[in-house]
Amino acid sequence: MARIVNFMPAYAQAPAALTLLRRDVDAAVAKAASEGARVVLPAGEDALCKAFEDAGVAVARADASFGYVYGNDTAAQRLFLGEKPIPSAVTGSCEDALVGGEAWLAGDGAQTKLVWLNDAADPVELPARTTAAELAKAAGVEGAKAVYLGYPQGDVLPVDATEVTLACDLVRVLGPEDCVAKALDRICQEYRHETCGHCVFGHEGSFQMAAVMHDVCTKHGQPGDVELLQDLAPMMEGQSLCEVGRTMAKTVRQALALFGDEVAAHYTRKACPAGDCDAYKTYHILVSRCTGCGDCLEACEDAAIMGNPGFVHVVDQRKCTQCGRCLEACKEGAVVMAGNKKPKTPPKPIPVRRKK
Numbered sequence: 001m002a003r004i005v006n007f008m009p010a011y012a013q014a015p016a017a018l019t020l021l022r023r024d025v026d027a028a029v030a031k032a033a034s035e036g037a038r039v040v041l042p043a044g045e046d047a048l049c050k051a052f053e054d055a056g057v058a059v060a061r062a063d064a065s066f067g068y069v070y071g072n073d074t075a076a077q078r079l080f081l082g083e084k085p086i087p088s089a090v091t092g093s094c095e096d097a098l099v100g101g102e103a104w105l106a107g108d109g110a111q112t113k114l115v116w117l118n119d120a121a122d123p124v125e126l127p128a129r130t131t132a133a134e135l136a137k138a139a140g141v142e143g144a145k146a147v148y149l150g151y152p153q154g155d156v157l158p159v160d161a162t163e164v165t166l167a168c169d170l171v172r173v174l175g176p177e178d179c180v181a182k183a184l185d186r187i188c189q190e191y192r193h194e195t196c197g198h199c200v201f202g203h204e205g206s207f208q209m210a211a212v213m214h215d216v217c218t219k220h221g222q223p224g225d226v227e228l229l230q231d232l233a234p235m236m237e238g239q240s241l242c243e244v245g246r247t248m249a250k251t252v253r254q255a256l257a258l259f260g261d262e263v264a265a266h267y268t269r270k271a272c273p274a275g276d277c278d279a280y281k282t283y284h285i286l287v288s289r290c291t292g293c294g295d296c297l298e299a300c301e302d303a304a305i306m307g308n309p310g311f312v313h314v315v316d317q318r319k320c321t322q323c324g325r326c327l328e329a330c331k332e333g334a335v336v337m338a339g340n341k342k343p344k345t346p347p348k349p350i351p352v353r354r355k356k
């Protein structure tokens, strides 16, 4: 059986297969030509496309947004027919097997995997079979609570997970000060734009999930939001026509099974337990830096700052709407945003201490 080799990155910032391909293009071209393989490359990679085409290898150029071609041979086949690679529940309809570029280059029995950890600019090579704790160590995160394996895996694992097989290019390790709701919001926004609109559960479901998670993180969450997502996730997993909807729903389901209470605390306790969500952070003025100039008071449209010239200004937390204007206005760096650890500030303005 011939193969279609897919070099499309699932994440633009984590192009593992392309990175390995660039290390030795000639060898990859020779391998593809000798195996009669076809390749899928991102549109715009003209030099790489030409190298394969010059050797008689069929190339399909895919739009960057078609990351979902990753594991779907039916979608990949459509590319070679000049059709839009609609993600489909149907796999196995293509005569050729679809393989990921990294696995194909590495050959059978590859022991390592190239991954981008926590949005690092450069990848690291890690054992393909590892543990969540090892991933946390590699990411330099102390006290990690969870690991997210990006698409196409989409797993959220507790940090004590001992059998982890890496099959994705992007891994995020969540530390004690990383909010699971915020991480899910980001993941949902990433997925939302990948859905093609061909099925109600995948398309509408992903929009629904993304909207709920965004609300939760921006103080607009409602009682029952976690339960709503827990009801929606299995339906999306079962009914979505493609991997995008199914994987997103699995990620949400797994994250809520582990951290449902942390997510719900955003609306039940009106707090972000990790102190990570901006909407739940508070603004404070540091005594050590404030010169009493009054710029922040002038910038605040909610009359939430108390002070007079020559006095250390103070934010009235009852009036503050977390707009951030004072942070931008202060040239002394005296205004800070705080999560769970709040700086000590006076309850009322006090005279600025003159520096000796």
Ligand code: SF4
Binding pocket: 285, 289, 290, 291, 292, 293, 294, 295, 296, 297, 307, 312, 313, 329, 330, 331, 332, 333, 334, 335
């Ligand atoms: S917080 Fe900054 S802007 Fe406000 S009075 Fe103090 S120094 Fe001026």
Ligand code: SF4
Binding pocket: 283, 299, 300, 301, 302, 303, 304, 305, 315, 316, 319, 320, 321, 322, 323, 324, 325, 326, 327
């Ligand atoms: S964050 Fe906005 S509302 Fe709060 S004190 Fe600063 S300027 Fe005023």
